[in-house]
Structure formats: C-alpha cells, structure tokens
Amino acid sequence: MKKSFIPVAALLIFCTPLFAQKKNNKSTSAGNYPTTVARPKLVVGMVIDQMKWDYLYRYYDRYSNGGFKRLVNDGFSAENTYISYTPTYTACGHASVYTGSVPAINGIIGNSWFDPKLSRDVYCTEDNDMQTVGSTSNAGKMSPKNMLSNSITDELKLATNFKSKVIGIAMKDRGAILPAGHSADGAYWYDGATGNWITSTYYRKDLPAWINKYNDSKESDRFMSTDWTTLYPIETYTQSSADDNIYESRFKDATSSAFPHLLKPAVGTNFGLIRSTPFGNTMTLDLAKIAIEAEELGKDDITDFLAVSCSSTDYVGHQFGPNSIEAEDTYLRLDRDLEAFFNYLDKTVGKGNYLFFLTADHGAIQVPGFLVENKIPAGNISSRQILKDLNTLMEKDFGIKNSALSISNNQIVFNKAAIKDGKGDYNAIKAATIEFLRYQEGIMDAVDLSNVSGTTLPAEIKNRISNGYNARRSGDVYFILKPNWFDGGKTGTSHGTWYAYDSHIPLVFMGWNVKPGKTNKNYYMSDIASTVAAMLRIQMPNGNIGEPITELTNQ
Numbered sequence: 001m002k003k004s005f006i007p008v009a010a011l012l013i014f015c016t017p018l019f020a021q022k023k024n025n026k027s028t029s030a031g032n033y034p035t036t037v038a039r040p041k042l043v044v045g046m047v048i049d050q051m052k053w054d055y056l057y058r059y060y061d062r063y064s065n066g067g068f069k070r071l072v073n074d075g076f077s078a079e080n081t082y083i084s085y086t087p088t089y090t091a092c093g094h095a096s097v098y099t100g101s102v103p104a105i106n107g108i109i110g111n112s113w114f115d116p117k118l119s120r121d122v123y124c125t126e127d128n129d130m131q132t133v134g135s136t137s138n139a140g141k142m143s144p145k146n147m148l149s150n151s152i153t154d155e156l157k158l159a160t161n162f163k164s165k166v167i168g169i170a171m172k173d174r175g176a177i178l179p180a181g182h183s184a185d186g187a188y189w190y191d192g193a194t195g196n197w198i199t200s201t202y203y204r205k206d207l208p209a210w211i212n213k214y215n216d217s218k219e220s221d222r223f224m225s226t227d228w229t230t231l232y233p234i235e236t237y238t239q240s241s242a243d244d245n246i247y248e249s250r251f252k253d254a255t256s257s258a259f260p261h262l263l264k265p266a267v268g269t270n271f272g273l274i275r276s277t278p279f280g281n282t283m284t285l286d287l288a289k290i291a292i293e294a295e296e297l298g299k300d301d302i303t304d305f306l307a308v309s310c311s312s313t314d315y316v317g318h319q320f321g322p323n324s325i326e327a328e329d330t331y332l333r334l335d336r337d338l339e340a341f342f343n344y345l346d347k348t349v350g351k352g353n354y355l356f357f358l359t360a361d362h363g364a365i366q367v368p369g370f371l372v373e374n375k376i377p378a379g380n381i382s383s384r385q386i387l388k389d390l391n392t393l394m395e396k397d398f399g400i401k402n403s404a405l406s407i408s409n410n411q412i413v414f415n416k417a418a419i420k421d422g423k424g425d426y427n428a429i430k431a432a433t434i435e436f437l438r439y440q441e442g443i444m445d446a447v448d449l450s451n452v453s454g455t456t457l458p459a460e461i462k463n464r465i466s467n468g469y470n471a472r473r474s475g476d477v478y479f480i481l482k483p484n485w486f487d488g489g490k491t492g493t494s495h496g497t498w499y500a501y502d503s504h505i506p507l508v509f510m511g512w513n514v515k516p517g518k519t520n521k522n523y524y525m526s527d528i529a530s531t532v533a534a535m536l537r538i539q540m541p542n543g544n545i546g547e548p549i550t551e552l553t554n555q
Helices: 004-026 066-072 090-099 151-157 174-182 211-215 219-224 271-276 277-294 314-320 325-350 366-372 383-398 418-423 427-436 450-455 460-466 527-536
Strands: 040-047 074-082 113-114 120-121 166-170 185-189 196-200 304-310 354-359 379-381 403-406 411-415 443-446 476-479 485-488 507-512 517-524
Touching: 040 090, 040 113, 040 174, 040 325, 040 527, 066 325, 066 403, 066 507, 074 185, 090 151, 090 174, 090 527, 113 211, 113 403, 151 166, 151 527, 166 174, 166 277, 174 185, 174 304, 196 211, 196 517, 211 277, 219 271, 271 277, 271 314, 277 304, 277 314, 277 325, 314 325, 325 354, 354 443, 354 527, 366 379, 383 403, 383 427, 411 427, 418 427, 427 443, 427 476, 443 450, 450 460
Parallel strands: 040 304, 040 354, 074 517, 166 185, 166 304, 379 485
Antiparallel strands: 074 507, 113 120, 185 196, 354 507, 403 411, 411 476, 443 476
C-alpha cells in the first residue's frame, strides 16, 4: 500500500494546480483532465518610473481603497526585491524586468553609453535605419535592436506561435520599446516636440486609427489648460517638505517652485512639459485603456500582453525630489488613476481573468542638500570636472593628451588609440586613474572593470558591478560613490547606484491565480520574468538568470 500511495499522492499534488486553474476557466474534458494549458486572458506589466519601494506605504493612509491599497491587500508582494546590477537607470531597469537578465547579458548598460569606435554616445533604443511614424521629428528613429537578449513578451509570442498580441505604451520611448520586446505588435511613446503619440517603422508604416484619433483630440492641451494644483488642501501634505524650497527646480519662467504650477502658457507650444506633471501618467493609462479596447486585448483564450510604463513620476522626482509635495501629489493622483484602470480591467477583461504586476525600474536618492540639512552625510560630484582633472594629470604624468574620452555611467572610457599612438602604458594609466579616483571627494572606491573579482569589495557589490559590465559596451574603470552622493546639481534627485534607495523596488502581483500574501525573502528584478514564465507555463527569456518567486507560483 505504501509503495502505491506515494506516486499517486505525488501525481495529485502535481495535477491539482492545473485542475484548479481550468476549473476557473471551465475547460475540462470528460476525464477531468484539462484540455488546454491554463493562462490568463491578459497580462499587464506596469513599471512605475523611479518608484521607491516605500511609496507603497509612505502615503498608504491617503490612498483610495481601489488603487495602491487594493494592490497591496489583494495582491502578493515580494517586499525585498532588489536590482542586482549597477548602474540603476531607466533603460537597464525596463530591460531587466522583461528579459529576466542583467546588462552584462542583455547589453542595455545605461540609458546611453559611449562608443569609442563611433566617438559618441549611443542611445539605448536608437536605430537610424528606422523612421518616425506619427510626426516629423526624429523621436521615432528607434527600435529594440540594441537589446541583445529576448523578453518574456517575445517568449509569449513564441509559445502561442505568434497568436498573442503584445503592445507597449509609455511616455518614454525606452519605457515602451524595451518591455514590448523584439516581436511586438506595437510600441507607442510620446513626442514632446509635437504632442503626438508616435511609433517607428520598425513596427508599422502608419499609426493605427485609435492612436490617430487620440492625437486628434489634443488631450495634452486639455490637461495643460488646467494648472497643476494639489489634489487636496496643501496643508494636508505632512509627509513632504515645505513648498518652494531651495532643493527644487523651477519650471521655465516660473518665479518659484511652489504651487500652483502654471501650465496654461505652455498650451500648444511646450508639449513636453506635461511629462513633468502627474497628467502624463493619466494620459498614459487613458491610452492603455483605449489600446485594450481597440486592439481587443484579452478578448479570447489566447493570452495577450500589455506593457505599460508610467514615466512622469521620474520627471517629477528629478525636478522636485522624493520629499517634495509635488512627488506626494503625483502618487496620490496616480493612485486614483490606478483605481480607474483596475476598474476598467475588471469590467472589460473580467476580474480574475487578467494577471497584473507592478514594479519599478529604479528608486532615487533624497536630495543631498536636504539630507545634510538633517545631519545625514551626503553630497554631489561633478563628473565633468573629474574628467578634466584626470586628463590633466595623465598628460602631466604620462604625456598623453585626452587619455580618457568620457565618463559614462560612472565608468571611465579610455582613449586606447591615443594611448597606443603615444606609446603609453595602458595598465599603468589605468592603475594611476584608479588611485586618482579613490582620493576624489564623494568617491568611495574605484575598480578595474576587467578584474572586479580581484578587488577587496564585499561580494554583493562585486556581483552588482559584474552584472552591469558588458565587455563590448562598458568602460575601463568603474567608480563607486559614497552613500547619498550623486553626480549632478543641487536640486532634484538622481539615481544609478547599488544602494538600497536606488535598488530596492516594489514588486506586487495581483489577479489571475494570485492569492493575497507577501514574502520577505530577498528576490531580484531579474526574477520577475521567471515568475511570469512559470505562471504562464512558457519558456523563460533566452538570457534569463532569475528564479521564480515560489511563494507565488506554488500557491
């Protein structure tokens, strides 16, 4: 009895999830075996640009019941999710979420990187072989070709023999293109030069009718015609710094950084301004809802995928900082937009028929001046000045002019041709550069990128630097900033480091086959694609290094 019981029990345990899933879909044969693999009708992946993990809870008491609160209470949260590489930038984050990989493999090592062969910066999604569709600007000369590995959206296409439909939408081109993958049906982003949502000839030769209709409605002008005031009385924003302080940048021609922010003068002229307001997120989610209807996403039993990125949170953060009333107001308004979006999904796709996940591409540092004011060590560096001083020193000591071409993504890119022509000792110059950097204010350490493992850095930092290093695209020497230091000005915020304020991100799943819960086990951004693949029962992306969140997939 014992010998026969164990295999039967194991079989029941293995089959139960399939039975349970197909029971929900009401698709089983007479023998109670599922006739098809159970999958949701629609997967919606949402990346909130620059969303620090603690924003889930910082404004929790002010959130509505249907937005972030619903997500946290009805969903499954991986509370300790981190980015496993550095630098922590937008393009890297979007690529990692959807490829389940890291810059060392997918090639997206920054929003841009310096290419010594071209003697210029290369933008992450640039593709000069493509043309803009939807405007006369160059903002559409883009494609995913620089992303070397494929995405979970590509794998869904492969798993369904390209019957699934995949759409990417974001204000930023990289926020739409990289998540949608190489085989997407469409990716659409906002052109600040014209106020239109556009695409690239990589995807199609003309805009779909629903995009044209939205562009014709001039929604950006409608939003901009109502100045940005706080959603609630300004005195209730007690989780934020006082309005109009020295740590915030001003809008053009504004006399202060305080509310209200006058947007009406920009109507019909400065179309890009809306990106730096909460209304950019509202437009994005409005367009996402239109896409679901027009593209008939989630209308049949073949799983579709909508990748959405809310970019305005990043623009607001960079300008005003994480502790600003502007940041708080942006998240309170985004909460309302999320509630409306969830309600729309419930109504059109059906509650329980869609799988939704929310994460971020990176976090952000508090404004250094604000931290110093509160007795927390912080500061700013100027990479431009460091590069100038470095080249002066190398010319003095080695007789090589402009031995360093660029500082890109905290990496020194050497002019190897000039060093060779000048008969310089490359290794000696590299060693001298590392020594120079270690004594610069705000820099904690510097390492030879070809020998990270040989340093005395903690293993976690070495792993993150190595994960961010791509042999074909990265520089020669990497420098690590001290905590709470960044390369930039005295106002607003930035990001890019391995520290928790930049690398600790939210990750919450909700909807199809997700039971409420949370885990405090450490997971990484690269685990997201693995988890989605496990839930959909499809192959992981080809460059995947992540692991499924088993507390969720084994529910």
